[in-house]
Amino acid sequence: MAIQMAPSILSADFANLERDITTVSNADWLHVDVMDAHFVPNLTLGLPVLERLAEVSPLPVDAHLMIEDPDHWAPRYAEAGATSVTFHLEAAADPVAIARDLRALGARSSVALKPGTPVDQVLDILTEFDMVLIMTVEPGFGGQAFMPETMPKVTALREAATASGQALRIEVDGGVARDTVATVVEAGADVLVAGSAVFGAEDPAAEVEALRALAEEASHR
Numbered sequence: 001m002a003i004q005m006a007p008s009i010l011s012a013d014f015a016n017l018e019r020d021i022t023t024v025s026n027a028d029w030l031h032v033d034v035m036d037a038h039f040v041p042n043l044t045l046g047l048p049v050l051e052r053l054a055e056v057s058p059l060p061v062d063a064h065l066m067i068e069d070p071d072h073w074a075p076r077y078a079e080a081g082a083t084s085v086t087f088h089l090e091a092a093a094d095p096v097a098i099a100r101d102l103r104a105l106g107a108r109s110s111v112a113l114k115p116g117t118p119v120d121q122v123l124d125i126l127t128e129f130d131m132v133l134i135m136t137v138e139p140g141f142g143g144q145a146f147m148p149e150t151m152p153k154v155t156a157l158r159e160a161a162t163a164s165g166q167a168l169r170i171e172v173d174g175g176v177a178r179d180t181v182a183t184v185v186e187a188g189a190d191v192l193v194a195g196s197a198v199f200g201a202e203d204p205a206a207e208v209e210a211l212r213a214l215a216e217e218a219s220h221r
């Protein structure tokens with residue numbers, strides 16, 4: 001499967017958000033970080049803002065819910081216009097029920113794991129998901145250092161998906177930049193979230209293409 005790029009809006013200019021998300025319309029997803037100041041120590045946006053972003057975004061929205069009670073909230077984000085909804089396993093009471101609710105609403109189901117959460121916890125329920133997000137930093141903030149120790153989880157997922165023939169997308173998020181792209185792709189990731197690397201660049205669209213090119217090159221090695 002081709003590499004997909006997903007700029008994270010956490011590093012965009014919130015005063016000019018519509019301009020910034022239009023700038024990266026050459027990417028594949030708009031990664032929208034939803035934080036509640038409980039599951040993570042940061043607060044971003046809620047349903048009405050997500051709804052507006054989905055309206056104005058030239059890209060499909062993946063809502064990354066770093067919030068408590070995704071059993072209640074995840075379907076609400078699908079109804080608000082997110083094409084893909086990523087919720088955290090650590091916060092979910094019934095991850096399979098959430099995944100089924102999302103798919104029933106026509107959204108893609110995706111589950112995220114914090115760096116310390118073992119990957120075994122999703123291996124038995126992998127077919128319920130279109131994508132698994134392996135966090136490569138502790139969720140909450142942009143601009144943190146990439147954690148290479150999370151890579152064995154990416155590889156375990158890729159091996160499991162390949163063995164069963166599942167077209168699973170594997171996303172990584174946190175510290176993805178020119179110097180880490182090859183590492184994540186060689187481990188098995190194919191959806192790359194990048195915040196500060198993209199929106200901190202002088203030309204965000206060109207940076208999306210530069211990261212994509214490095215990733216494609218690594219995937220063909």
Ligand SMILES: O=C(CO)[C@@H](O)[C@H](O)COP(=O)(O)O
Pocket residue numbers: 008009010011031033064137138139140141142143144173174175176193194195196197
């Ligand atoms: O969800 C998060 C952080 O919790 C990420 O999406 C960050 O926004 C990624 O930022 P960079 O590490 O790429 O700067």
